């Protein structure tokens with residue numbers, strides 16, 4: 001065994017300092033080794049917290065202590081049960097581990113929540129919750145966490161868990177970075193993933209595992225694109241035929257209790273779930289369940305009526321559609337409002353030609369359709385507001401259709417260019433989902449078939465519409481507010497990466513999302529600039545941390561893909577840097 005002083009130097013040279021993801025806004029660390037006791041005592045505002053194994057009881061009422069208790073339980077589980085020996089982050093066959101010195105260890109963690117949670121803490125609108133926290137670990141093992149909200153406590157606990165590794169000599173867990181002092185808070189309040197549950201069904205376990213991984217990344221909004229023209233997996237008890245006829249299979253549904261369990265799972269991890277029923281386009285599947293509500297269902301050639309088959313949109317001058325929506329919203333929205341403050345009414349890619357086929361309209365003239373659409377959205381949003389929720393829409397409702405929306409409405413921009421900037425400058429609250437950076441499904445080729453004949457020459461090499469792949473470096477380069485004036489930037493609430501699921505299901509979900517969503521997560525949390533220089537953070541600082549975080553994702557059961565070969569992770573970042 002090497003003496004400890006030498007080991008500390010070795011740790012300095014080889015282990016990535018501050019290997020936390022996302023990197024905190026303010027952090028200082030030392031190079032002392034500290035072990036953590038498996039019987040560590042955790043107190044919350046002076047009260048002892050139950051150890052591993054606690055899960056908050058299912059409920060639509062939330063209690064700060066139960067939420068914190070659940071988080072402490074998961075934190076200890078991460079440190080002691082799903083941790084890893086970081087051999088992959090050190091030179092091969094090197095002796096990188098500290099001497100086991102259990103006399104020097106963490107035995108207690110004191111959590112102070114300095115503010116009171118309200119019902120809005122658990123279903124926040126952007127800006128409702130103070131997510132900041134401080135975390136200190138003294139050289140002799142005293143741990144203090146302080147936060148205004150329980151959400152801040154959750155973030156602090158996650159940061160804390162990322163300080164520790166498993167020791168190969170046995171059940172020993174250590175950090176090499178004591179003392180630690182962190183003051184942290186997010187740059188943007190809305191940090192999300194949009195997950196498509198309709199093109200391919202995503203299992204409830206997959207959704208929940210995604211929520212877990214989100215919370216480790218300090219991502220806090222899961223937007224479920226739950227229906228589309230291809231399938232309607234959402235069970236609506238007052239409109240039972242929707243899922244009976246519209247789900248891909250009777251087993252591939254989300255019942256009201258499934259939905260509640262997803263919402264509750266999210267709330268207890270600081271992740272607010274936002275439900276989207278996309279309308280008035282992207283909804284053809286209703287034709288299978290209820291007649292006379294949909295126009296242009298499965299219309300061909302599909303390119304003239306929608307972006308991908310099958311087409312189908314609401315008939316927009318039809319009182320039956322209004323009474324259908326009334327029933328749908330009266331059923332669904334009261335089941336959402338205990339857990340979320342938002343409901344997304346979609347609104348992307350409405351094709352004017354659909355209404356040309358509508359016997360009640362017979363026009364594809366935007367000037368004719370715009371007032372009908374305005375009336376339709378006014379009705380939908382009045383229902384959303386009556387349920388205590390704020391509406392969300394895709395950007396075309398503003399950028400294509402010039403609709404007048406309430407000031408509470410959040411506009412989700414995906415078309416890129418200056419859309420985010422323009423929307424923010426014109427006073428809209430905006431979420432950035434620019435497809436050039438944030439579409440995780442892009443760049444993997446076409447799912448649509450090409451007809452027999454000369455397709456191999458005509459369509460070669462079968463790229464998809466939004467190629468190339470949005471690799472993590474590309475994602476990391478993008479900050480939604482870059483180039484936007486400070487006053488307009490206040491309207492940019494954050495971003496969402498999008499997971500459109502034509503070629504994504506349980507077999508590849510994890511490695512499509514992770515660790516690329518992590519890259520966006522860090523930028524939305526602490527920006528992509530180095531605080532010392534104001535310049536974009538060097539990839540040499542980012543890569544070792546992301547390599548390490550990917551190992552943590554794997555250890556915790558998420559099949560994140562590697563971003564480098566082991567040759568690179570075992571050497572320093574310089575060894576795998578482009579030589580120019």
Ligand SMILES: *[C@@H]1O[C@H](CO)[C@@H](O)[C@H](O)[C@H]1NC(C)=O
Pocket residue numbers: 110136137138142143144
């Ligand atoms: C932790 O909190 C206790 C009680 O407030 C305080 O006495 C102690 O100095 C704090 N320790 C650190 C390392 O901040």
Ligand SMILES: *[C@@H]1O[C@H](CO)[C@@H](O)[C@H](O)[C@H]1NC(C)=O
Pocket residue numbers: 303304305306351352353
């Ligand atoms: C509407 O259909 C016509 C063909 O009738 C086509 O040329 C046009 O591109 C279509 N419009 C849209 C927006 O798809």
Ligand SMILES: *[C@@H]1O[C@H](CO)[C@@H](O)[C@H](O)[C@H]1NC(C)=O
Pocket residue numbers: 317360361362368372
């Ligand atoms: C909508 O339907 C009404 C009759 O129900 C009709 O008078 C009106 O012209 C229609 N609007 C459009 C734009 O077609």
Ligand SMILES: *[C@@H]1O[C@H](CO)[C@@H](O)[C@H](O)[C@H]1NC(C)=O
Pocket residue numbers: 352353356364
């Ligand atoms: C409207 O329909 C006409 C006739 O089908 C078509 O020529 C025209 O391109 C359509 N307009 C748009 C904006 O798609």
Ligand SMILES: *[C@@H]1O[C@H](CO)[C@@H](O)[C@H](O)[C@H]1NC(C)=O
Pocket residue numbers: 402404
């Ligand atoms: C959009 O709507 C607003 C208010 O209804 C109107 O003042 C403006 O001229 C419209 N813009 C366009 C491009 O149609």
Ligand SMILES: *[C@@H]1O[C@H](CO)[C@@H](O)[C@H](O)[C@H]1NC(C)=O
Pocket residue numbers: 013571572573574575
């Ligand atoms: C990083 O690795 C390269 C290549 O193996 C080596 O030349 C260099 O000295 C290393 N730098 C540090 C700081 O260890």
